[in-house]
Each structure stands twice: as structure tokens, then as C-alpha cells.
Amino acid sequence: MENRSGKAANAISLLSSWSANQLQFLSEKVDQETRSVLLDILRDCHSGEQYLQQMTTKQPFYRQQIAQQTVAQSMVSGQLVAQLLQLLIRISGARTILELGTLTGYSALAMAEVLPDDGRLITCDRIAQANFNMVPWGAKIEFRLGLIGDTLEQLIAEKWQFDFVFLDADKRNYSNYFRTIIDHNLLRSGGILCADNTLFRGEVWQLKPSAIPLAIDEFNRLVAQDDRVEQILLPLRDGLTILYRH
Ligand SMILES: C[S@@+](CC[C@H](N)C(=O)[O-])C[C@H]1O[C@@H](n2cnc3c(N)ncnc32)[C@H](O)[C@@H]1O
Numbered sequence: 001m002e003n004r005s006g007k008a009a010n011a012i013s014l015l016s017s018w019s020a021n022q023l024q025f026l027s028e029k030v031d032q033e034t035r036s037v038l039l040d041i042l043r044d045c046h047s048g049e050q051y052l053q054q055m056t057t058k059q060p061f062y063r064q065q066i067a068q069q070t071v072a073q074s075m076v077s078g079q080l081v082a083q084l085l086q087l088l089i090r091i092s093g094a095r096t097i098l099e100l101g102t103l104t105g106y107s108a109l110a111m112a113e114v115l116p117d118d119g120r121l122i123t124c125d126r127i128a129q130a131n132f133n134m135v136p137w138g139a140k141i142e143f144r145l146g147l148i149g150d151t152l153e154q155l156i157a158e159k160w161q162f163d164f165v166f167l168d169a170d171k172r173n174y175s176n177y178f179r180t181i182i183d184h185n186l187l188r189s190g191g192i193l194c195a196d197n198t199l200f201r202g203e204v205w206q207l208k209p210s211a212i213p214l215a216i217d218e219f220n221r222l223v224a225q226d227d228r229v230e231q232i233l234l235p236l237r238d239g240l241t242i243l244y245r246h
Contacts, residue, residue, distance in 0.1 A: 056083050070104040082110035089114050094163035099123035100148050101169030105130030112140045124151040152180050161188045167195040171212045174219035191245050199239025
């Protein structure tokens with residue numbers, strides 16, 4: 001029994017990034033033996049993520065540095081999501097990109113890295129904390145400081161149309177941002193939009209989700225019912241929705 005408790009403690013420490021809600025659920029709703037088995041399974045999932053990282057193209061040193069130097073490290077989209085974004089940009093031949101939510105520039109620089117030389121990426125945030133001068137392709141990036149709602153209005157007024165959009169800002173406004181982007185044609189027909197964290201640690205399907213997972217669930221349902229787009233919600237990391245605009 002001691003051995004299993006030790007395993008459970010080890011698994012809990014591995015899962016320290018999981019939400020308090022989920023760990024509380026595990027400890028309250030099931031007996032100790034069941035909890036231990038569940039934690040074994042979750043630990044396997046954790047190893048699975050490590051395996052995915054090992055088998056996916058490595059992130060370059062500059063991005064490792066950005067991720068390490070970001071105070072809110074869990075907010076950085078990370079190697080797996082960045083690699084998928086890069087592949088989608090390459091495959092689709094996107095030349096203009098809009099990113100909502102810059103943070104320290106990890107995903108913006110990853111996307112700009114694979115844009116053609118004449119490509120353009122606009123990224124926006126209410127806080128300026130990214131350094132785009134650290135690599136040459138930072139020159140393809142334009143940073144817009146301010147609330148995203150205001151920036152979207154500016155971009156509409158300036159008649160921008162993007163080939164690719166990465167949605168990674170405040171989750172409570174995902175539905176509003178989606179409506180604005182699609183209704184005002186900020187994403188062109190044939191363009192791709194990716195939205196990060198659309199599973200929100202699995203909390204979107206809990207019986208009593210809190211405010212953020214509820215808002216994400218609303219976004220997921222809005223997208224699922226909109227026949228202007230087709231999409232897939234991938235269980236990659238914290239959930240990534242890839243959407244194609246007809
Ligand atoms: C998850 S982080 C972005 C992470 C980044 N895409 C990456 O992968 O490194 C979300 C960012 O959105 C910004 N943000 C949240 N709500 C915002 C709003 N209403 N207007 C502007 N920026 C906002 C936050 O300041 C934060 O930097």
C-alpha cells in the first residue's frame with residue numbers, strides 16, 4: 001500500500017500543472033485505490049506528452065530562451081502547438097497572419113519564422129513585453145498595443161484581410177473575437193484560424209465548469225454550429241481548434 005501511495009504522490013507531483021479542480025475531484029470522489037490507478041493513467045498521459053515532444057521537431061534555442069524567461073510559463077503555447085502552427089502556415093502558404101495575445105512573443109516569432117520574406121504578422125496585446133529584435137524575422141512582425149476589441153476595430157477600418165489567425169488571448173472573449181473576425185471578413189475565405197486552449201484542461205466537459213471553461217464551451221459550440229466554417233478540435237496539449245473558413 002505504501003508503494004502505491006508513494007506512486008500516487010509522485011504522480012501528483014508530475015501533474016502539478018493540472019488544475020486544482022481536477023486534483024480535488026480525484027481526491028474527493030474516489031477511494032484511495034481507484035485514485036492511485038487513475039493517477040497511474042494520468043502519469044502515462046504525461047509520459048505520452050513527453051514522447052510527443054521528443055518525436056516532434058525540436059524548438060530552436062531562441063524559443064527555449066523565451067519560454068524559460070516568461071514569468072507566466074504555462075501561458076506560452078509551446079513546442080507542439082508552435083510546430084503545428086508552422087506546418088499549417090507552410091502548407092497553406094499563408095502570407096498575412098493575425099495573432100490575438102502576444103505575451104512574450106513565443107508564438108508570434110515561431111509563426112514569423114516560416115512566413116515568406118514579404119509576409120506580415122500583426123500581433124496584439126494590452127501589455128508590451130515581447131522583444132522581436134532578437135531574431136531577423138522579428139522584422140516581419142507589427143505589434144499593436146491596446147485592448148484586442150479596439151485593435152480589431154482598427155484592423156476592420158484599415159480593411160485588413162488575413163490568411164491565418166491565431167486566437168490565444170482572453171478566453172472569455174473567444175466567441176466575441178470569432179464573431180468579429182468572421183462577420184467582418186478579417187479572415188479571408190479559404191483562410192485558417194487556430195484557437196488555443198479549447199479544452200481548458202478538460203474542464204469544458206465538467207458538470208459545473210467555472211467561468212473560463214464555460215466561455216470556451218460557448219465558443220466551441222458557436223463554431224460547431226456555424227456553417228461558414230469547418231473545424232476539428234484536437235486534444236493536443238490544452239486543446240487546439242483548427243478551423244477553415246469557406
Ligand atoms: C496566453 S497569452 C498569449 C501567449 C502567446 N500567444 C504565446 O504562445 O506565447 C494571452 C495574452 O493575451 C493578453 N490579453 C488578454 N486579454 C486581452 C485583451 N482584452 N486585450 C489585449 N490583450 C489581452 C494577455 O496580456 C496575454 O499576454
